Amino acid sequence: MAYYAFEVIIFYLVITFKRKNTEVMRSIKKIHKAEYRPIADLVTYSPMPTGDLQMIDPFLFLNHHGPQTYGPNNNGLPFGPHPHRGMETVTFILEGDISHKDSSGNESVIYSGGVQWMTAGSGLIHAEISSDDFKKFGGDLEILQLWVNLPANQKMTKPTYRGLQQDDIPTIAFDEGKITARVISGELNNTEGAFETLSPINLSVINFKTTGKLQLNIPREHNIFFYVIKGELKVNGESAKALHLVEFENNQETLNIEALADSTLLFGHAQPFNEPVVARGPFVMNTMEEIDEAYQDYQAGKLGSWKN
Numbered sequence: 001m002a003y004y005a006f007e008v009i010i011f012y013l014v015i016t017f018k019r020k021n022t023e024v025m026r027s028i029k030k031i032h033k034a035e036y037r038p039i040a041d042l043v044t045y046s047p048m049p050t051g052d053l054q055m056i057d058p059f060l061f062l063n064h065h066g067p068q069t070y071g072p073n074n075n076g077l078p079f080g081p082h083p084h085r086g087m088e089t090v091t092f093i094l095e096g097d098i099s100h101k102d103s104s105g106n107e108s109v110i111y112s113g114g115v116q117w118m119t120a121g122s123g124l125i126h127a128e129i130s131s132d133d134f135k136k137f138g139g140d141l142e143i144l145q146l147w148v149n150l151p152a153n154q155k156m157t158k159p160t161y162r163g164l165q166q167d168d169i170p171t172i173a174f175d176e177g178k179i180t181a182r183v184i185s186g187e188l189n190n191t192e193g194a195f196e197t198l199s200p201i202n203l204s205v206i207n208f209k210t211t212g213k214l215q216l217n218i219p220r221e222h223n224i225f226f227y228v229i230k231g232e233l234k235v236n237g238e239s240a241k242a243l244h245l246v247e248f249e250n251n252q253e254t255l256n257i258e259a260l261a262d263s264t265l266l267f268g269h270a271q272p273f274n275e276p277v278v279a280r281g282p283f284v285m286n287t288m289e290e291i292d293e294a295y296q297d298y299q300a301g302k303l304g305s306w307k308n
């Protein structure tokens, strides 16, 4: 009888140990390698959308430009005037700069470490090009642009733009300084992000020194956006190298991250909108009729006009 009781205790200890160490971690669905899709001389990797991964609702699209070095007297970024409607663009300048100008009258040059947040809403025309100095002198360039969807009831909101330099973005440290996170929006460990957003979108850029460890608990109904920009991270037991996006299930809350090299992570999470998405070129709406209307409105000059 005493021996039986001992076995029962061991059994429960084993179950409890397993729960603590595996069952509360989020499962990984798949690790996606970014596709190489250069735009003229601009190095570009695209982890999403691909044939394999349409979106991680409400995150729609990511282009990773560079890292590369431009020589003197270059043409810079190729993104001249073009429209958007129904979504937001969040642009992370890791190296180099972007000169933003739009038909709502916003204009700014944002440098390394800064972020631009543009809510296209009902529509605008913008240009995202390199500064005159960058074109003249050249330099290193690495830029990420993420598209975040707008919920149906905010697709026709007034367009806004805000560009923040590195010093305007709150930073927090973890693991005795081996990890520093720049909190872009939403919050991370109770630190509020630099940008206020229309719907709750959490975004951070996290730098790891090798061996740095970080545990995060994310509501299980939130979708997680996890893209390794540089280095190599182990997350919930699997390794993800630079240019890989980790897609998670929604089964548990915990992420255990460990840096296997000096690394940079673009990390986001949000409640999915669960609304129909119809995306054509620069417009992201809920129906094909709304896409047709966006093209008509653009042709009719309703998204603004462009003056150089």
Ligand code: MN
Residues within 6 Å of the ligand: 079, 082, 084, 089, 126, 128
């Ligand atoms: Mn654009």
